[in-house]
């Protein structure tokens with residue numbers, strides 16, 4: 477790129493997000509040029525199959541199956557193909573060749589972000605990834621830049637649109653999980669392989685990225701405790717409603733005494749909490765910082781056009797840097813906090829157990845909790861069929877390890893016929 481020339485943009489991938497990125501680059505070219513200070517020239521779109529049917533907005537003359545060659549012709553490389561390889565090698569080649577890069581690929585950043593951050597730092601180029609976490613919602617930049625002078629203590633939120641959509645459809649329309657996942661796929665929310673959504677891998681990758689930024693500490697997806705939504709039953713959803721809760725897949729990253737814990741799991745959220753009203757594929761994230769207090773970020777967390785908005789925001793920013801000089805922030809991992817296992821998390825459980833309905837049973841159950849130092853907040857008893865009763869126990873905050881050990885011992889208690897469900901309670 478010469479000083480007055482266009483900024484050459486290469487697009488890698490032309491699926492749900494890529495098509496919308498191409499649309500914005502092609503249809504808003506004049507306005508984008510004014511914002512950047514130079515035209516953004518889309519020089520090519522790398523695809524797997526150049527002959528495949530495409531949205532008419534995609535200029536077929538731009539399509540190429542030679543992604544490596546395309547990367548060499550660009551000042552800014554936008555990666556929206558997903559997956560680990562060849563995305564990783566292509567981004568590294570782009571960076572080493574002096575291009576700035578924008579990616580929506582949380583799976584790659586969650587697994588191997590530090591390699592890319594280090595390469596971008598060495599090459600003196602930008603690596604931006606707003607679309608990788610919570611789609612359209614400005615979240616990466618506020619955490620990385622706006623809160624750079626504060627100390628974040630907790631990040632808590634809904635960061636996967638597909639699972640939120642699925643749980644919402646189960647709760648409000650009684651849909652089965654599979655049927656709701658198919659709808660999420662049709663709407664462009666789900667990953668190419670939707671098990672990444674329902675098993676919590678996508679949310680775990682986002683939690684790792686957010687935790688790294690929030691705590692200035694390297695957190696990989698392997699450090700994140702992960703439970704997806706496959707074990708959430710219609711009965712859990714119905715019971716949650718009865719007790720004034722909704723089931724949400726939450727990502728939680730928080731400071732504990734001398735480190736951090738990062739976890740993704742379904743949890744009960746009281747209906748009065750703002751996270752409970754997050755419907756469909758929307759995302760919402762609370763960030764708590766020492767001076768700022770509580771901040772809430774809300775918006776569309778998935779879908780082609782919303783995600784493309786975040787991608788374009790990054791493209792404009794990195795292109796401006798190329799036109800005007802300067803560069804965005806680099807990875808900050810100076811705090812190097814210990815990432816503890818979920819056992820060290822402080823949380824609350826709701827446990828539903830089916831027990832013999834006879835004198836002394838409640839006391840035996842309560843003693844198991846007490847034996848692990850877990851304090852009970854409420855107990856509700858409902859008559860089940862025959863000579864059995866269902867107890868619903870909600871605890872006060874305790875160490876996750878103590879809560880988990882309590883559940884193991886409960887299952888072994890002779891008066892307990894079955895542990896029917898165990899869910900963490902957050903946001904109360």
Ligand SMILES: NC(=O)c1ccc[n+]([C@@H]2O[C@H](COP(=O)([O-])OP(=O)(O)OC[C@H]3O[C@@H](n4cnc5c(N)ncnc54)[C@H](O)[C@@H]3O)[C@@H](O)[C@H]2O)c1
Pocket residue numbers: 488489490491492493494522523524543555556557558559561562580581582583607608611664665666667668777778779780783
């Ligand atoms: N869809 C969303 O709501 C959303 C939101 C945020 C982030 N993302 C991320 O954006 C990326 C793209 O997601 P998507 O929903 O557009 O996926 P998609 O499956 O619709 O599109 C990916 C496209 O890349 C192409 N591709 C894959 N490997 C390729 C290769 N080697 N060479 C050329 N083309 C290749 C595929 O053929 C496909 O057309 C992923 O990293 C995803 O995690 C998606």
Ligand SMILES: N[C@@H](CCO)C(=O)O
Pocket residue numbers: 608610611635636637638639665666667673678777778779
């Ligand atoms: N599959 C992801 C896309 C957005 O990152 C989701 O459902 O949230």
Ligand code: NA
Pocket residue numbers: 606607608609610611612613614615616786
């Ligand atoms: Na975002």
